Amino acid sequence: MTNDADTHPYGAAVGTLIQRLSGLPGIGRKTAERLANHLVSCREPDALALAEAIRSVRTNVRRCRSCFNLTESEICRICSDPRRNRHQICIVEQPRDVVSLEAAGVFQGLYHVLGGRISPLEGVGPEDLTLDALVRRVRQDEVTEILMATNPTLEGDGTALFISNLLENEPVQITRLARGIASGSVLEFANREMLADAIRGRQNF
């Protein structure tokens, strides 16, 4: 493998930048080269603003002490909002899931970010997630409902099952996100799996 930093015709600085950019998810070598060329030729303040934004994120962003979402303070904006229902906790795998659920604008409780899912085959066990902190929160904060919003995959469901077993002796109602047919779609084009989920999860009307 060639080392861009040593061999790039523009010099080591551009070569290093290309190497760093191509290490980012979803960015291949060609895209990295395009981005590097743009950064070399754009206005200097714009390029430096990007560098400062990266530095600021790395310096200031940390995990919320309560829910493990990403935040710039000790406690995140959601956990410190007095209007949120503190007795409902929605469990998600990653901070980006909080962003998606917040965009829906429906859930008014708090979140708990696990930091992944139990995936024994990939070497991720329960001890690698924030489960101890979750149990402490349930006990200390008089939580009445846990909403499981792990991904609807075998491992996501397995993680939800593990947590529901973990909390079975706590006085808390455990629910999970509904699944099935998307609003605005038609039954004719729904696949077998979606229809089966929708029938299993039917509600009173």
Place this chain on the structure above:
Amino acid sequence: MSTESTEAIVIRQADFSETSRVVTLFTRDFGKIATIAKGARRLRGPFEGALDLLAQCQIVFIRKTSNSLDILTEARLTARFRPEARSLHSLYGGYYIAELLDGFTEPYDPHPNLFQEASLMLRMLEAGDRPLQAVLQFELTILREIGQMPVFDSCAACGRPVENNGSFSYWVSQSGLLCRNCQKEEFSHHQIPAGTVEVLRRLAEGDSETASRLAISPAQISSLRRITVPALIDILGRRPKMLRYLG
């Protein structure tokens, strides 16, 4: 490059880019294959959520002649693995089957019988009534399919036929039982009663459907897995990750 179609079980997957995924499948006709599924992380596309771990699907893939990954072009879900009994043992049993299929098979080495048995054991685990028996049966199936089934009808040291009384030890490196006369003090192994050996022999010889109907006690399963697990570890050269979860 040729386009192939077959039935498959998803045994491993990893996200590759924003939308793609590397998926390892155990197929009925081609054995284990490693593929790239472009667009697999999108909700809409040629895979429609069929590529979940342990999902069984009908697939179409382009077989590459070079060392690069095959390209998965289509996957239609046949059955999703859903342990009904909310049992972690059933779930972990399913993961264990995926791990054994990945660890004990080679790319493009078809084992249609192993595929059939894996599919059957996943359905047994879904039912959730005897997850550890399903695990034991699959361990024996793997040993049989790779030609490493231990010898259960004669002593591995003296060759005398195994009798219907007494107890035996399991000799891992020789992949066989040791009769009482041949057991040495330095081999202070777990003792296996003759009745348990008889159950093991019937399990090893019979097909899975017959074996599934055998009522095996939890104590016997535990005793039998003290034979199958060391045999698997010896061949694999490491301890399967899922053993920690299955006990």
